[in-house]
Amino acid sequence: xxxxxxxxxxxxxxxxxxxxxxxxxxxxxxxxxxxxxxxxxxxxxxxxxxxxxxxxxxxxxxxxxxxxxxxxxxxxxxxxxxxxxxxxxxxxxxxxxxxxxxxxxxxxxxxxxxxxxxxxxxxxxxxxxxxxxxxxxxxxxxxxxxxxxxxxxxxxxxxxxxxxxxxxxxxxxxxx
Numbered sequence: 001x002x003x004x005x006x007x008x009x010x011x012x013x014x015x016x017x018x019x020x021x022x023x024x025x026x027x028x029x030x031x032x033x034x035x036x037x038x039x040x041x042x043x044x045x046x047x048x049x050x051x052x053x054x055x056x057x058x059x060x061x062x063x064x065x066x067x068x069x070x071x072x073x074x075x076x077x078x079x080x081x082x083x084x085x086x087x088x089x090x091x092x093x094x095x096x097x098x099x100x101x102x103x104x105x106x107x108x109x110x111x112x113x114x115x116x117x118x119x120x121x122x123x124x125x126x127x128x129x130x131x132x133x134x135x136x137x138x139x140x141x142x143x144x145x146x147x148x149x150x151x152x153x154x155x156x157x158x159x160x161x162x163x164x165x166x167x168x169x170x171x172x173x174x175x176x
Contacts, residue, residue, distance in 0.1 A: 003111055007066035009104055010116075014057045015071050016100055021050035023076040023093060027086045030079060036150075038158030039083055045160050046090075052164040052172075053123070059172055060119055083150065084141045091134035098127040 002010070024046035031039035061068050080086045101123045108116035140153050165172060 002061070002064045002066045002113070002116065006107060006111060006113055006116055007061060007064075008069075009107055010057050010061055010066070011069045011071075013100060013104060014054045014061075014068070015073060016097060017050050017054035017057065018073050019076065020093065020097060021047045021054070022073055024050060024090075026076045026078045027080065027090070030086065031083070034083070036083060036154045038154035038156065039086070042157035042160050043086075045162050048162050048166045049164055051166070051168075053126070055168050055172055056122075064115070082146070083154075084138070087134055087137045087141060091131065091138060094127065094130040094134055098131060101127055 024043045028040045028043035028047065031037070031043055058068050080089070101120065105117065105120045105124060107113075108120060137153070137157070141150070144150055144153055
């Protein structure tokens with residue numbers, strides 16, 4: 001059973017994950033407005049991944065007999081001037097999420113909550129991937145500039161496919 005402190009912290013992280021999804025949805029819309037459909041798709045896949053992250057935590061709380069408490073999701077900004085600006089914000093945002101996950105892990109260690117430590121290990125590893133992915137795009141954008149290389153990157157990002165479930169009506173397992 002989770003402590004009230006851990007349950008509250010995980011509920012707060014659910015909100016942060018949902019905000020992340022909301023932020024990436026806004027970036028997807030902004031990319032569409034810029035005519036960058038590949039970026040739009042990449043950010044929409046990010047949206048779905050963040051919803052998956054939130055749902056994993058939702059189910060973990062429920063499995064541990066803790067109450068899920070959903071709070072208001074902050075409104076993200078909705079306009080960026082360049083793809084580089086969006087991806088740099090993505091990288092900085094993921095660093096913030098990483099710090100939050102690390103704080104959850106520290107709390108689990110303080111409480112000797114081995115179940116939560118094991119559960120959170122997945123997120124620790126996931127955040128390494130999230131930061132690397134954004135940094136890789138930043139590096140490519142620096143090399144490409146805003147000319148034809150940008151359109152090559154846009155095309156590449158458009159080939160990204162969703163690798164997590166997006167229908168949670170039956171839980172993360174899919175069918176019941």
